[in-house]
Amino acid sequence: MDFGHLLQQILNGLSIGSVYAIFALGYTLVFSILRIINLSHGAVFTLGAYFTYTLTGEPFGFNGVLARAALPFGLPFPLAMLTGGLVAGLVGVAIERFAFRPLRERGADPLLTLVSSLGVAVVLVNVIQYLVGAEIYSYPGNVLNTFGNVPAAINFGSDTNAIPVRTVQIVIFIFSLIILALLTYFINRTKIGKALRAIAEDPVTASLLGINVDRFVLLTFFLSGFLGGLAGTLVGLSVSIAGPYFGIAFGLKGLAVIVLGGLGSIPGAMLGGLIIGLAEAFVPAELVAYKEVIAFALLFLILLIRPRGLLGRAAAQKV
Amino acid sequence: MSMNEFLSTYGALIVGMVLAAILALSLYLPLMAGQLSLASPGFYALGGYIAAVLSTKVLLQNGQAISPFPVHLLLFEMLLAGIIAGLLAVLVGVLALRLRGIYLALATIAFVEILRVLSLNLDITGGAIGIFSIPQPFTNAIQYLLIAAPLLLLSAAFVYRLERVRAGRALLAIREDELAADTMGINPTFYKVAAFTLGAALASMVGALSAHFLNTWNARQGTFDASIAYLAFVLVGGSRTFLGPIAGGMLLTALPEFLRAVAGIGGLPGWLSQFLREGRLIIDGLLIVLVTIYFPQGLITPDLFKRRRKAAEKKES
Numbered sequence: 001m002d003f004g005h006l007l008q009q010i011l012n013g014l015s016i017g018s019v020y021a022i023f024a025l026g027y028t029l030v031f032s033i034l035r036i037i038n039l040s041h042g043a044v045f046t047l048g049a050y051f052t053y054t055l056t057g058e059p060f061g062f063n064g065v066l067a068r069a070a071l072p073f074g075l076p077f078p079l080a081m082l083t084g085g086l087v088a089g090l091v092g093v094a095i096e097r098f099a100f101r102p103l104r105e106r107g108a109d110p111l112l113t114l115v116s117s118l119g120v121a122v123v124l125v126n127v128i129q130y131l132v133g134a135e136i137y138s139y140p141g142n143v144l145n146t147f148g149n150v151p152a153a154i155n156f157g158s159d160t161n162a163i164p165v166r167t168v169q170i171v172i173f174i175f176s177l178i179i180l181a182l183l184t185y186f187i188n189r190t191k192i193g194k195a196l197r198a199i200a201e202d203p204v205t206a207s208l209l210g211i212n213v214d215r216f217v218l219l220t221f222f223l224s225g226f227l228g229g230l231a232g233t234l235v236g237l238s239v240s241i242a243g244p245y246f247g248i249a250f251g252l253k254g255l256a257v258i259v260l261g262g263l264g265s266i267p268g269a270m271l272g273g274l275i276i277g278l279a280e281a282f283v284p285a286e287l288v289a290y291k292e293v294i295a296f297a298l299l300f301l302i303l304l305i306r307p308r309g310l311l312g313r314a315a316a317q318k319v
Numbered sequence: 320m321s322m323n324e325f326l327s328t329y330g331a332l333i334v335g336m337v338l339a340a341i342l343a344l345s346l347y348l349p350l351m352a353g354q355l356s357l358a359s360p361g362f363y364a365l366g367g368y369i370a371a372v373l374s375t376k377v378l379l380q381n382g383q384a385i386s387p388f389p390v391h392l393l394l395f396e397m398l399l400a401g402i403i404a405g406l407l408a409v410l411v412g413v414l415a416l417r418l419r420g421i422y423l424a425l426a427t428i429a430f431v432e433i434l435r436v437l438s439l440n441l442d443i444t445g446g447a448i449g450i451f452s453i454p455q456p457f458t459n460a461i462q463y464l465l466i467a468a469p470l471l472l473l474s475a476a477f478v479y480r481l482e483r484v485r486a487g488r489a490l491l492a493i494r495e496d497e498l499a500a501d502t503m504g505i506n507p508t509f510y511k512v513a514a515f516t517l518g519a520a521l522a523s524m525v526g527a528l529s530a531h532f533l534n535t536w537n538a539r540q541g542t543f544d545a546s547i548a549y550l551a552f553v554l555v556g557g558s559r560t561f562l563g564p565i566a567g568g569m570l571l572t573a574l575p576e577f578l579r580a581v582a583g584i585g586g587l588p589g590w591l592s593q594f595l596r597e598g599r600l601i602i603d604g605l606l607i608v609l610v611t612i613y614f615p616q617g618l619i620t621p622d623l624f625k626r627r628r629k630a631a632e633k634k635e636s
Contacts, residue, residue, distance in 0.1 A: 037421055065593075102612045111355050111420060112611050115554055118547055119607030126600040248543060252432060255425055263421075289440045296429040296436075303426045304414050 004163040007156055009281045015169035016238070017277020018176030023231035023250065024257035024269040025183060026224035032200040032264040033220050036110050039117040040095055041228050042251020043124035044088050046244060048229020049236035050128060052077075052084035053137050063133025077139065085229040092225020093218055095120055100221075101214075121251070128244040137241040172234050179230065180270055183223075187266060196220065200264070249292070256299035262312020271310060330461030332576055334532060337467040339572040341525050343552035343564030344474050348518035350558055351487065352511050353494030354416065357546040358427035361434045362408065362519040364541025366400035366526025371450040371536040372443060373399075388454040388531065393466070397527040404523030405516050412512040412519075419497075431541060439538045449537025453530050463532050470528070471565070474521055478561040490514055551603060555610050557617025566619050571606075575599045 023045060030038045057074020060066050075083065099120045103113045150167055157163030187193040198206040199216055207213045232247065257276055261268025276295050283291045302309060342359060349356040373396050375384050385392070415426040438444040445451075457463060481487035489510050492500040497507050530536045548571070556567020581587075582595035594601075610617065 037425075099608055099612070108615060111424070112615055114355075114421065114424065115550060116608050116611040118550070119604045119611065122547060122604030122607065123601055124604075126598070126604060130594075130598055130601060252428060252543060255428065259422075259425060290436065293433055293436045296432045299429040300426060300433065303418055303422055303429075307418060307422055 004157045004161070008163050008165055010278065011156075011165050011173065012169055013278035013281030014274060015173040015176075015277070016280065017274040018173050018180065019231050019234045019238070019273075020254065020257050020277050021270040021273030022176055022179055022227050022234070024254045024261070024273050025180075025266065026227040026231070027254055027258045028261075028264060028266055028269040029196075029220050029224045029227075031258070032266070033196065033203070033217060034100070034104070034113075035264075036100070036113045037117070037255070037258075037263075038095070038100075038221075038224065039114060039251070040099070040120035040124060041224065041254065042247035042249075043121040044091055044095075044225050044228040044247075045232035045235075045250055046128060046241075046247030047091055047124060048084050048088035048225075048232035049241045049246075050132065050137075050232075051087045051229065052080045052233040052236070053139065053241060055080035055083050056140060058137075058140055060132045061135040061137070063135060064129070064131050066131045067133070081230065081233045084233055085226045088229025088232070089222040089224075089226035091124075092221040092223075092228070095225075096218055096221040101217075104217075121248070125244045125248065132244075134243045134245075136243060137236070139237055168238055172238055176234070179227075183227075184266070192216075192219070253295045256295035259299050259307075259309055260302050262309030265309065265311045265313070268309055268311035326461045327459065329576075330459060332573065334460055334463045334467055336569040336572045337464065337471050338525050338529060338532070339552060339568035340565040341467070341471050341474055341568075342522055342549050343556065343568035344478060344561065345518040345522040345525070346549045346553050347558065347561065347564040348478070348514045348521070349511070350553060351482075351494065352490040352507075352514050353497070354511055354515065355420070355424045356427045356515060356518070357424055357543075357550065358408075358411070358430050358515075359518060359522040359549050360541040360543075360545035361427075361431040362404045362522040363526040363529070363545070364434060364438065364536075364538070365404055365407070366397075366523030367530035367536045367540055368438060368444050368450070368526075369400040369403060369523070370396040370527035370530040371453050374454050374531070375450055375452065376443075384452065384454040386454040387458070388456040390456050390466075393456050393528070393531060397466075397524045400523040400527035401520040405520040408516040408519030409512060412515040413508070416508060416511045416515060428543065428546070431543065431546060435538050435541050438541070445537070447538065449535060449539075450530075451535050453534050453536065455534065456531060460532070463528070466528060470524065475561060475565060482561060486510065486513075547607075548603075551607050554617055555606055557619035559616050560619060560621050560624075563617045563619045567617065571603065574602070578602070 023041075026041050026044070027037060030036065030041075054071060055075045056077060057071050059068055059070035062068065074080075095117070099116045100113060103116060152168075153164035153166050154170065155162050155164050187196060195206070195211050195216055196219075198209070198211060199213055203213055231250075235246075235250065253276070257272040258269050259272075260275060261270070261272030276298065279294050279298070280291050283294065342363060345359045345362075346356070370393075374388060374392070378385065378392055411430060415423060415430070418426055439447055457465075481490075489500065489505045492503065492505055493507050493510060501507050526540070529540075549568075552567040552571055553564045554567070555571060556565065557563020578595045578599060582592040584592075587595075
């Protein structure tokens with residue numbers, strides 16, 4: 001493999017890996033505070049992609065209750081994506097309020113909450129299917145053209161030996177890096193971020209120190225939903241929205257990312273996302289059918305070798 | 320409706336309910352020891368593939384699948400499926416059951432996904448298309464009860480006994496407090512792997528039977544969706560007595576038929592009957608959420624029987 005092709009694979013891997021990272025951070029934020037894995041995150045991811053599609057003003061397909069319906073207006077794509085993410089964040093807040101808080105207030109077993117979040121995922125996915133059917137949706141035209149005339153691919157090779165990388169992949173990678181940087185700043189440098197870290201460390205002490213835990217839990221779910229929704233739109237942009245179930249597979253892969261990086265570790269989720277993205281990009285063409293196994297094989301392996309993940313802290317065992 | 324009409328309309332549903340009840344028991348077994356394993360669909364799919372491959376590619380007569388398929392060969396397939404799944408489960412269990420709680424659930428999710436992608440891509444499993452025309456041992460659906468019903472009765476009787484002997488009490492002790500159980504001389508790993516293996520063998524045997532019952536087998540049989548469905552059987556029915564999963568499996572399998580019947584009642588507004596017909600999975604999901612919040616032990620709990628027994632005793636005295 002020459003340098004050009006290596007660069008091509010690395011860029012593709014980083015592009016999808018950075019989306020994995022954004023998505024997985026949604027799991028990580030909730031886990032670091034509540035010690036619970038929110039399995040409805042994959043469904044929120046799907047919702048985000050559909051919200052963005054709706055907000056661009058495109059009509060739905062022929063199936064479902066909302067067949068052929070469309071908004072009377074259409075937002076430009078970047079605005080639709082951000083608004084879609086915000087709405088997904090609000091869905092996250094609603095999920096906290098209705099499916100998590102009643103169990104949390106009772107101090108229920110975390111496994112019960114896991115199951116309740118699964119129930120939410122089943123409801124959301126099937127509501128989407130009920131409303132707009134199971135067909136594949138794509139965002140209209142070349143959405144990058146909001147910023148003027150952008151070529152569909154950039155050539156990293158010579159004229160004779162072309163090594164194209166899709167412009168969308170590069171834009172996604174740069175956008176994801178910005179989001180990751182903003183989030184890191186927010187968690188590490190702002191007062192709200194400090195409060196979130198305090199709650200993650202010890203919720204009881206944090207509340208004794210005057211931090212309103214319930215309010216920050218809501219904020220966490222909002223952020224988590226926002227990140228999930230954005231990731232959904234980015235994947236929809238890179239490939240397409242492959243029906244209501246496309247978040248389930250992605251959601252499971254996100255679990256591999258957070259376990260690999262270390263449950264509850266923010267840098268871990270970023271590292272895990274990039275590793276799995278790169279690993280998938282380097283699967284040789286003749287084995288491409290097995291690409292989907294990589295994330296789960298890594299998940300299984302890391303659980304056996306080092307259950308706390310690459311950057312995770314070992315959980316103290318209470319006796 | 321005559322008896323024959325009833326059986327030909329609902330035969331497949333009744334068999335499906337019995338099979339669902341057994342699958343729910345397969346998930347209930349590791350849960351007795353407090354281990355949330357979502358691996359059952361993986362073993363179910365494995366058992367189905369064993370039966371499908373054997374009956375369409377190996378156990379042939381003059382190069383053709385034997386039809387009608389002899390019942391004793393079906394039983395042999397189920398036995399073999401149970402043994403192979405059991406061996407695989409010991410291997411997976413020894414590795415994975417060192418993990419607790421969420422980590423174990425995640426490991427079993429990964430296990431099911433790995434098996435699914437493999438079955439989608441291997442030649443022997445027919446790739447994405449799967450395996451077709453699996454020969455039938457019976458001429459109509461209801462006759463599958465001849466095998467499904469005894470399997471349910473045997474496994475239910477087994478779990479009923481298990482809940483009352485030392486091994487079963489060891490499982491419950493591990494569920495309540497693994498560390499304390501360990502200190503009392505119970506070997507947690509042994510009991511956890513044993514429960515996991517039994518569940519796996521049971522799910523695989525149901526898979527082998529289902530492959531014939533459904534006539535075709537493909538990678539959609541062992542998915543994450545199926546994991547959720549089985550989990551719902553146990554949680555909605557009840558996770559504290561073996562009757563819970565059985566009731567849950569039967570009720571939730573019959574629910575869509577029931578809703579369809581309700582939707583057919585005249586006088587309902589159009590949107591409602593459409594929702595009842597097509598929104599079944601939404602209702603399933605809502606049930607999971609509501610039951611975990613309001614009935615954390617499920618609908619059927621051991622207390623239910625205790626209370627009735629006490630009431631009866633009071634009446635006598």
